[in-house]
Amino acid sequence: MRIRRAEDVAWRRIDRETVVVHLTRHRMYALNESGGQIWEALAAEPEGDRVSQLLSDPDATAFLVDLSAEGLVESDAPLAASQAPPFAQNDREPPRIEWREEVSRFAGACALFGGASVICTQQPENS
Amino acid sequence: MNPAPASRPARSSLPAFSVRIGLGDTVAELHTSDGNWLAAVRERYQGFLTGAPPHLVIHHHPGRPGPPVETDPSNAEVRLNGGAVPESVDGVLRTQLPELAAPALVAHGALLTDGARGFLCCGPPGAGKSTLAALLPERALCDELALVRAVGGAFEGVSLPYWVARPGRVPLADIFLLEHAPEHRRQRLAPTAAARALRSNICWPTHEPAALNRTFATMAELVGAVPVWRLEFTKDPGVWQTITEEPA
Numbered sequence: 001m002r003i004r005r006a007e008d009v010a011w012r013r014i015d016r017e018t019v020v021v022h023l024t025r026h027r028m029y030a031l032n033e034s035g036g037q038i039w040e041a042l043a044a045e046p047e048g049d050r051v052s053q054l055l056s057d058p059d060a061t062a063f064l065v066d067l068s069a070e071g072l073v074e075s076d077a078p079l080a081a082s083q084a085p086p087f088a089q090n091d092r093e094p095p096r097i098e099w100r101e102e103v104s105r106f107a108g109a110c111a112l113f114g115g116a117s118v119i120c121t122q123q124p125e126n127s
Numbered sequence: 128m129n130p131a132p133a134s135r136p137a138r139s140s141l142p143a144f145s146v147r148i149g150l151g152d153t154v155a156e157l158h159t160s161d162g163n164w165l166a167a168v169r170e171r172y173q174g175f176l177t178g179a180p181p182h183l184v185i186h187h188h189p190g191r192p193g194p195p196v197e198t199d200p201s202n203a204e205v206r207l208n209g210g211a212v213p214e215s216v217d218g219v220l221r222t223q224l225p226e227l228a229a230p231a232l233v234a235h236g237a238l239l240t241d242g243a244r245g246f247l248c249c250g251p252p253g254a255g256k257s258t259l260a261a262l263l264p265e266r267a268l269c270d271e272l273a274l275v276r277a278v279g280g281a282f283e284g285v286s287l288p289y290w291v292a293r294p295g296r297v298p299l300a301d302i303f304l305l306e307h308a309p310e311h312r313r314q315r316l317a318p319t320a321a322a323r324a325l326r327s328n329i330c331w332p333t334h335e336p337a338a339l340n341r342t343f344a345t346m347a348e349l350v351g352a353v354p355v356w357r358l359e360f361t362k363d364p365g366v367w368q369t370i371t372e373e374p375a
Binding site for chain 1: 327336340
């Protein structure tokens with residue numbers, strides 16, 4: 001199986017977490033440290049032994065399923081969560097999306113016109 | 128230090144019904160045949176008017192059909208058509224400034240200064256940006272929107288006009304996320320928590336993925352370079368001490 005990061009994403013390592021933005025769905029995600037390691041591994045080696053190893057780990061598979069549901073990764077075959085128990089020897093924190101948030105313009109301040117241009121049509125509330 | 132954006136060839140005089148607005152290093156020139164528009168924009172950007180050569184030209188065509196805004200990045204021109212309103216100029220500048228002053232972003236925050244350091248105080252409507260600026264009028268450069276720009280390995284804040292503003296730019300020392308509370312208190316946020324909290328205080332250019340990517344990259348650099356704090360405060364000018372105190 002081949003798994004790769006989606007094209008419309010940008011990411012940065014911030015401290016020990018990895019923050020990912022989906023550039024067309026306008027959502028931001030933070031991956032924990034072990035999730036970030038998997039994320040980085042997908043870039044270097046989208047297929048082969050590393051992916052096979054990931055898919056044999058139920059925690060990693062569940063994480064990849066989550067990423068796929070959010071449109072952050074693409075695979076050439078459907079990903080399914082494994083029913084197998086996690087590896088007993090695995091003492092690291094399971095990979096996961098720590099938080100996910102919308103990315104938007106200022107609420108109420110701008111409107112999208114003509115499909116490509118942002119103009120301000122009303123004042124934001126005073127604070 | 129980043130170079131200033133390249134300006135267009137200078138003209139000796141400004142055409143009639145035109146105005147130039149200076150925001151940090153960036154100058155935008157508006158042409159309109161509508162005197163009411165010109166008056167409205169002059170009033171809004173009072174204090175920010177300049178004679179310096181422009182980097183961006185905005186042409187307003189009051190009777191022209193078409194989408195309210197059309198952009199032409201190739202020659203740094205924007206056309207405002209019949210459906211636009213004077214506040215459209217704000218939207219154009221908010222969208223174009225981060226590109227012209229890149230790497231930069233527009234934040235929803237009041238910019239305060241002690242003369243040498245800048246303090247960006249962010250929050251959603253009602254969090255206290257204007258309240259804070261009103262409590263500290265001699266410290267406030269602006270009370271609603273600010274440009275945050277990377278300069279070398281550091282960041283500077285540039286005031287943008289909105290409710291109350293005066294021109295200014297200052298090295299950014301701290302960023303605060305405002306919350307009303309019974310007493311003054313600040314708490315440092317870890318970088319990823321800072322990114323999460325700042326997310327809702329940034330004007331994201333969601334109309335273009337490449338621009339969104341650049342804003343994201345700037346934000347990621349920002350939270351790594353400038354301390355971000357949660358600031359609880361009450362309506363008392365003594366909050367200035369909490370804002371400016373040196374970390375223990």
